[in-house]
Amino acid sequence: VRYLGNRSSGRQGEALAREAASRGATVTLIATMPVSMQPPHEVVAVDTAAEMSEAVARFSEQSDIIMMAAAVADFRPKTHSELKMKKRDGVPEVMLEATVDILDRVGGAKRSDQMVVGFAAETDDLRSNAVEKLVSKGADLIVANDVSAPQVGFGHETNAVLIFGPEDFVVEVPLTHKRAVAAAIFDEIAKRRK
Ligand code: CTP
Numbered sequence: 001v002r003y004l005g006n007r008s009s010g011r012q013g014e015a016l017a018r019e020a021a022s023r024g025a026t027v028t029l030i031a032t033m034p035v036s037m038q039p040p041h042e043v044v045a046v047d048t049a050a051e052m053s054e055a056v057a058r059f060s061e062q063s064d065i066i067m068m069a070a071a072v073a074d075f076r077p078k079t080h081s082e083l084k085m086k087k088r089d090g091v092p093e094v095m096l097e098a099t100v101d102i103l104d105r106v107g108g109a110k111r112s113d114q115m116v117v118g119f120a121a122e123t124d125d126l127r128s129n130a131v132e133k134l135v136s137k138g139a140d141l142i143v144a145n146d147v148s149a150p151q152v153g154f155g156h157e158t159n160a161v162l163i164f165g166p167e168d169f170v171v172e173v174p175l176t177h178k179r180a181v182a183a184a185i186f187d188e189i190a191k192r193r194k
Pocket of ligand 1: 049068069070071072074099100101102103104118119120121133
């Protein structure tokens, strides 16, 4: 009846999948929202962070490029109720526990012929937080956005990002459609894979 979720629409992930497919990649899109792609591409529907983690583990070995655009929950309730929790029983205390950090896992297990691209949703200290995630999660690129800025990130058709790479590398993509952001990210990936 009730669950913890977030405001992400999944549109940036879908835009990445469509951009990759248009550039000739064979795509597996692991998503929580309803979306379809024509074969040879594939959509794997998941509901929870645990299901997403399991699906990423299943497909990551065969993938050349792994991109984590999902706003994965960091915490989940420790228990769930089979029955509806009644108001008359008073205000419940919800105990949380950490979920698996999928990007951290994928980055840690990355082969030298693979590229891992993460995202960073920030409201403050965007640059230092993004670079910290790049290093600590073992990503090749981190795409950072300020989710408190107007028209950026969660729930919008548009995004504005900074793409961080090793050695102070940074590219700015000003406010534009999420598909154009996806194109800018793949331009960077293409340069690096050459
Ligand atoms: N991520 C993940 N698994 C999680 C949480 C996040 O794979 N359980 C990935 C996201 O898909 C993104 C990156 O890690 O590519 C950064 O996610 P973000 O929400 O910005 O940061 P967190 O790592 O959750 O850290 P914090 O909430 O402290 O900023």
